[in-house]
Amino acid sequence: MKYNELCKLVSKKEISTGIFDFVIESENIAKDTQCGQFLHINCGDGTFLRRPISICDAYDGKVRFIFEVKGQGTKDLAKKETGDMIDVIGPLGHGFEVSDGVKHPVVIGGGIGVFPLYKLTKELGGRADVFLGFRSADRVVMEKEFEQISNMTIVGTDDGSYGYDGYIAAAMEQYLNFHDCDMIYSCGPMPMLKAVKKIAEEKGIKCQISLEQRMGCGIGACLVCSCETVNSGADKYAKVCTNGPVFYSEEVTLND
Numbered sequence: 600m601k602y603n604e605l606c607k608l609v610s611k612k613e614i615s616t617g618i619f620d621f622v623i624e625s626e627n628i629a630k631d632t633q634c635g636q637f638l639h640i641n642c643g644d645g646t647f648l649r650r651p652i653s654i655c656d657a658y659d660g661k662v663r664f665i666f667e668v669k670g671q672g673t674k675d676l677a678k679k680e681t682g683d684m685i686d687v688i689g690p691l692g693h694g695f696e697v698s699d700g701v702k703h704p705v706v707i708g709g710g711i712g713v714f715p716l717y718k719l720t721k722e723l724g725g726r727a728d729v730f731l732g733f734r735s736a737d738r739v740v741m742e743k744e745f746e747q748i749s750n751m752t753i754v755g756t757d758d759g760s761y762g763y764d765g766y767i768a769a770a771m772e773q774y775l776n777f778h779d780c781d782m783i784y785s786c787g788p789m790p791m792l793k794a795v796k797k798i799a800e801e802k803g804i805k806c807q808i809s810l811e812q813r814m815g816c817g818i819g820a821c822l823v824c825s826c827e828t829v830n831s832g833a834d835k836y837a838k839v840c841t842n843g844p845v846f847y848s849e850e851v852t853l854n855d
């Protein structure tokens with residue numbers, strides 16, 4: 600079930616330069632959200648199109664989302680203050696599939712891709728081993744929060760300024776050489792997703808990935824968000840907004 604509501608902004612924090620952590624009130628969206636789904640947000644009067652922003656958490660009538668200021672839409676959104684009303688459609692899309700049958704899940708996120716993995720990791724009930732990659736020490740966010748809800752959290756930076764020195768997919772690969780894993784969950788930049796998909800395939804591990812894609816309507820009508828699948832004919836393309844954003848890695852071909 601999806602809703603279009605005016606939701607009150609009840610908490611706003613800038614957790615790193617240009618990265619804003621918002622909590623809005625919505626009983627309906629909070630109760631129906633599955634991890635990995637997103638909101639389609641009208642960012643302000645000056646922006647015509649809505650922006651898709653992934654849901655970080657949903658609980659007790661509240662929905663949390665974190666976004667980076669990248670263009671005019673998110674710049675306008677970042678100007679909202681607590682008490683302001685925000686026009687939100689959600690929850691949208693097909694999220695992560697979580698099953699009790701998965702005993703050794705690994706969660707891997709990069710950059711702003713770590714945010715939709717938070718609710719997922721909570722739902723995995725403390726059994727996830729989590730890998731979080733960032734460009735540099737000053738971009739590291741949510742480390743403590745993930746530590747509290749996971750079995751183990753490893754943080755790395757591309758430039759080696761904090762934690763594991765190098766790409767986080769390489770840290771995960773080394774870990775997988777010595778540990779069991781029966782599902783990988785991933786969200787982040789395309790080079791990381793490609794590396795994760797390759798590692799999962801080489802090791803024969805099922806893998807769910809959340810794709811970031813430019814979106815228009817958010818509800819399956821405009822085709823702006825198409826991604827290529829491994830199928831042919833009518834099923835050659837899927838819509839990230841409705842078929843995804845989460846896919847099994849074997850379903851999609853990852854193009855830049």
Ligand code: FES
Binds near residue numbers: 816820822839840841
């Ligand atoms: Fe319009 Fe997906 S955003 S079809």
